[in-house]
Amino acid sequence: MENGKKKISFLYDYDLFSCSLDVLNFNGPAVDAFTCNGGANQAWLWDSTTGTLRSKQNGLYLTLKPQIEVWAGPLSDGSQAVLLFNRVDSGAEPITVQWTDIGFSAAQQALVRDLWARKDLGTFKESYTSPNIKFHSVMMLKIKPK
Amino acid sequence: MSSATLKILSNPEVIAVNQDKLGVQGEKVALLPSKLINVTADVIVANYSSSFVSDAEPTRFQWTYNAQDSSIRSKHNNYCLTIVDCNTAEAANIIIAPCEINHPQAKCQGKNQQWTYNTADQRIVSKLDGKW
Numbered sequence: 001m002e003n004g005k006k007k008i009s010f011l012y013d014y015d016l017f018s019c020s021l022d023v024l025n026f027n028g029p030a031v032d033a034f035t036c037n038g039g040a041n042q043a044w045l046w047d048s049t050t051g052t053l054r055s056k057q058n059g060l061y062l063t064l065k066p067q068i069e070v071w072a073g074p075l076s077d078g079s080q081a082v083l084l085f086n087r088v089d090s091g092a093e094p095i096t097v098q099w100t101d102i103g104f105s106a107a108q109q110a111l112v113r114d115l116w117a118r119k120d121l122g123t124f125k126e127s128y129t130s131p132n133i134k135f136h137s138v139m140m141l142k143i144k145p146k
Numbered sequence: 147m148s149s150a151t152l153k154i155l156s157n158p159e160v161i162a163v164n165q166d167k168l169g170v171q172g173e174k175v176a177l178l179p180s181k182l183i184n185v186t187a188d189v190i191v192a193n194y195s196s197s198f199v200s201d202a203e204p205t206r207f208q209w210t211y212n213a214q215d216s217s218i219r220s221k222h223n224n225y226c227l228t229i230v231d232c233n234t235a236e237a238a239n240i241i242i243a244p245c246e247i248n249h250p251q252a253k254c255q256g257k258n259q260q261w262t263y264n265t266a267d268q269r270i271v272s273k274l275d276g277k278w
Binding site: 029030031032033034035036042043044045046050051052053055056058060061062063064065066067068069070071072073074075076081083088089090091093094095097098101102113115116118140142 | 154157159160163166167168170171172173174175176177178179180181182184185186187188189190191192193194206207208209210211220221222229233236237238239240242263265267268269270271272274
């Protein structure tokens with residue numbers, strides 16, 4: 001009865017959209033508009049008390065994608081190479097890296113160095129909070145326990 | 147190649163990280179919401195108790211239906227659920243963005259931000275393809 005209209009669905013079923021299946025996302029969290037198919041992946045339970053919208057397909061909730069990312073990898077000298085990504089589409093904001101997210105204890109004193117500016121930023125413990133990082137920009141750090 | 151690009155590519159400290167003899171690949175260790183309120187964002191589905199949610203306000207999971215203009219608004223910033231670029235193709239991307247319904251300059255008059263929710267079959271249907 002509503003053929004042709006677009007509904008919110010997400011790429012989850014294998015057999016739904018064989019001609020436009022996005023392999024990157026087909027099991028993933030993406031939510032996109034598709035032609036109505038009558039499937040559970042296009043049915044949403046709207047709880048007017050809590051204001052949440054929940055997918056009938058897998059029980060997950062409609063929400064906003066977090067856009068700040070912290071990446072890290074260990075180096076041979078015991079330090080961590082850390083990248084702070086601002087993937088927001090506007091503005092500028094500081095980004096914080098927590099020691100516990102990069103395998104250090106919160107009490108660890110560590111030297112933070114900006115690899116692109118090639119200068120030491122100081123000794124910190126527990127976490128380091130960057131200056132404002134512009135949207136679509138990145139900061140690369142090396143964090144070395146003392 | 148600009149000198150700025152060359153400077154980044156030839157930075158010995160960055161190359162040293164790339165060539166580090168431990169050879170362990172980096173990975174994503176934290177995923178956080180923007181601290182700014184008024185930003186557009188991709189819309190996804192997620193578990194309410196997934197790891198990053200501790201940093202997120204519950205309003206990131208809350209939505210209201212505005213019966214006057216048929217918008218679905220995020221309680222986080224009152225932005226509208228939006229089909230990007232009024233795209234009518236399959237798999238059109240959905241974001242939250244500033245509401246432009248009935249704005250004369252808005253592409254497709256903001257129909258890409260108007261929805262109906264059918265409580266019987268639980269479908270959320272866009273008004274963008276109104277020809278049906």
